[in-house]
Amino acid sequence: MYLDELIEFNQEFSKEKKYIQYQTDKFPDKRIVIFSCMDTRLVELLPNALNIKNGDAKIVKNAGAIIKNPFGSIMRSLLVAVYALKADEILVIGHHDCGMKGFSGKQLIEKAMQRGVQKETINTLEYAGIDVEQWLEGFESVEDSVEHSVGVIRNHPLLPKDTPVHGLVIDPNTGKLDIVTKGYEKIN
Numbered sequence: 001m002y003l004d005e006l007i008e009f010n011q012e013f014s015k016e017k018k019y020i021q022y023q024t025d026k027f028p029d030k031r032i033v034i035f036s037c038m039d040t041r042l043v044e045l046l047p048n049a050l051n052i053k054n055g056d057a058k059i060v061k062n063a064g065a066i067i068k069n070p071f072g073s074i075m076r077s078l079l080v081a082v083y084a085l086k087a088d089e090i091l092v093i094g095h096h097d098c099g100m101k102g103f104s105g106k107q108l109i110e111k112a113m114q115r116g117v118q119k120e121t122i123n124t125l126e127y128a129g130i131d132v133e134q135w136l137e138g139f140e141s142v143e144d145s146v147e148h149s150v151g152v153i154r155n156h157p158l159l160p161k162d163t164p165v166h167g168l169v170i171d172p173n174t175g176k177l178d179i180v181t182k183g184y185e186k187i188n
């Protein structure tokens with residue numbers, strides 16, 4: 001249980017005014033929005049490897065930097081970043097050794113059932129047209145997955161056509177970035 005420990009630290013943080021070094025406003029100074037994976041190794045490495053400080057960029061994350069639904073919360077966040085928060089470019093950053101590579105939706109369902117979720121519940125969702133297994137499924141190739149996420153964003157009917165959307169893969173050990181696809185050539 002971590003809550004008490006976190007709150008205790010937080011009270012000290014606040015009392016000693018350690019927040020002052022982080023103060024900024026809500027608009028990104030670098031005018032970019034990054035969509036990446038929630039991997040713990042990227043928490044500090046990703047911004048530091050890109051020289052991104054507090055206030056520089058919007059960062060949206062989920063498991064694997066995967067967009068399953070063009071009208072889900074990830075795409076909504078990206079659109080809000082572009083239209084309301086002055087982000088001009090979008091970077092999708094997957095990473096090597098991602099937990100979602102080869103991740104099995106079927107195995108997750110099995111684990112959920114071991115933890116008390118009933119088979120009937122899964123069946124009910126399936127009957128309602130929700131492909132639970134596919135919804136939970138990861139990817140086979142991080143580059144392909146990044147390309148797919150980039151494709152969903154670039155082709156989104158609500159994204160301004162002049163918004164460059166880039167795809168990259170980061171090494172979670174060294175922070176080295178490789179470009180999968182550059183957005184500048186694709187805009188019109």
Ligand SMILES: [Zn+2]
Nearest residue numbers: 037039098099
């Ligand atoms: Zn990951």
